[in-house]
Amino acid sequence: MVFAVASSVAQQPASLSLDDCLRQAEASSPALRSGSLAVDKARIMQGTAFDPEMTEVSLTQETTSGDSPDNGVNFTQAFDFPTLYVARHKALKAETALADRALAREKTRVERDVTSLYYTMLHARNRVKLLEKSDSTCKALLNLTSTRFANGEVSRLDVINARQLAAACRADYHDAVEAYYQLTLRMQNLLGLDSPVEPAASDTLRALPQDMTGEFSFAATSRGREADAGVELSRRNLSVARNEFAPSISLSATTRCLIKSFNPYDVEREPFKGHFMKFEVGVGVPLFFGARRARARAASRDLTMAQLDRDAAESAALNEYLAAKSEMLTAAHNLEYHTTTGASEADELERLATVSYTLGEINEIDLIQYLQSVSDMRSRHADAIERYNQSVITLKYLLR
Numbered sequence: 189m190v191f192a193v194a195s196s197v198a199q200q201p202a203s204l205s206l207d208d209c210l211r212q213a214e215a216s217s218p219a220l221r222s223g224s225l226a227v228d229k230a231r232i233m234q235g236t237a238f239d240p241e242m243t244e245v246s247l248t249q250e251t252t253s254g255d256s257p258d259n260g261v262n263f264t265q266a267f268d269f270p271t272l273y274v275a276r277h278k279a280l281k282a283e284t285a286l287a288d289r290a291l292a293r294e295k296t297r298v299e300r301d302v303t304s305l306y307y308t309m310l311h312a313r314n315r316v317k318l319l320e321k322s323d324s325t326c327k328a329l330l331n332l333t334s335t336r337f338a339n340g341e342v343s344r345l346d347v348i349n350a351r352q353l354a355a356a357c358r359a360d361y362h363d364a365v366e367a368y369y370q371l372t373l374r375m376q377n378l379l380g381l382d383s384p385v386e387p388a389a390s391d392t393l394r395a396l397p398q399d400m401t402g403e404f405s406f407a408a409t410s411r412g413r414e415a416d417a418g419v420e421l422s423r424r425n426l427s428v429a430r431n432e433f434a435p436s437i438s439l440s441a442t443t444r445c446l447i448k449s450f451n452p453y454d455v456e457r458e459p460f461k462g463h464f465m466k467f468e469v470g471v472g473v474p475l476f477f478g479a480r481r482a483r484a485r486a487a488s489r490d491l492t493m494a495q496l497d498r499d500a501a502e503s504a505a506l507n508e509y510l511a512a513k514s515e516m517l518t519a520a521h522n523l524e525y526h527t528t529t530g531a532s533e534a535d536e537l538e539r540l541a542t543v544s545y546t547l548g549e550i551n552e553i554d555l556i557q558y559l560q561s562v563s564d565m566r567s568r569h570a571d572a573i574e575r576y577n578q579s580v581i582t583l584k585y586l587l588r
Contacts, residue, residue: 201372201386206306208388209379213302216380220298223291230284237277241266249450257465260442266472269434279424286417293410300585302378304578305371306387307396311574312368313386314393315567319361322563326350326357329556346553353556395523395573396580398516404509406502410588415498422487422494429487432480436472509586516579523576526569534565 204212214220243265250258333350336342372384379385406412442465474480541558544550550558 201369201384202381203388204385205388205391206303209302209306209375209385210299212379212381213298214295217298217378218380219294220291221380223287223294227284227287227291230280230287234277234280234284237280238273240268247445249445249447251450257442259444259446260465261445262440262442264438264440266436266438268436269431271434272428272431275424275428275431279421279428282417282421282424286414286421289410289414289417293414296410296585296588298378300581302375303585304581305375305378307393307577307581308574309368309371309375309387310391310393311570311577312364312371314570316361316364316368318563318566318570319357319364322559323354323357323361325559326354326556330354342551346551349553350556393570393573395527396577398520398580399584404506404587406505409505409586411501411505415501419491419494419498422491426484426487426491429480429484432483433474433477435474438468438470438472440468440470442466505586509583512579512583512586516576516583519572519576519579523572526572530565530569534562534569537565538562 243263246262246264248258248260248262250256330347330350330353333342333347337344337347368386369384372386375385376383407416444465537558541550541555541562545555
């Protein structure tokens, strides 16, 4: 059922099941699309691990000599020590792994948010139905009271009271419809769609099954895997900083390039038969270690901070799990009362109040009070289901 909204220009929501919402969120959620791009970027950046300096090419011509290394083209290339390239590659892979873990955690968060909002919408739609029924009852009572007033059976005070109650019920109903529609807009934003979304008509407010078999393991959760990936990245960055102490290597080769026409002093400049003139191999040794030592110490501090952050996150997650478990048990206890006792008493109270009013044993004021109590009892039952469902959802996704 799609409810009419307060605004006549508002879009009517599309009806989707929870599975449909989850699939749509995975495909088009703005947060997940951004996370996927971050993973792609990190994977592309792995290609920067081997990034030597530019190759230097120089032409030399010595005007007073013939064919020699002083008359040639020199190619020079400098390289970092191979272990540094290996360390950089591992660090970039760790950065990709961190982005991938962050995306997995974001997927878990989006799935939790969509599931939580879906059941909140079921609760809101159920509330609209309850208030719609109360609104119809209050209007019927107002019509009946007005008729009885016309017949001289009740006073004008009864009519005014019935009219005010009907107006209050109508206002509550419109507020509930508007609140429900706002939730459909929130779901639209979560799923990245162009129109509001509401739960499938076949889905009704119900209590979720309780699963207490899982044991909390921070390392097995998406939050824990992301924290571990952050520690590993810091460890790899420290390895990069330490490998910067390794020497660099330079290679140089010169080939013959004698320009005979360039002979300002008119000397004999005959070329040799070969083309290769000379090569050089050099090793660059750092004589000043201050900057490298500082980077290594800073990377070591980063690793320590990452480990501390990981431990703090584990402690916080464990406390959240224990709090969520306690909340679920409390919510389950409250729901059990409303399900086994409160719901049946609400039905019985409604039946007895209606029969008593029909028999003339109570007046409109009493009937209104009883029916209001029935509405409140059913509303509290729905609230108990919503509280319980949210606690189950929270606990479920704390374990993922």
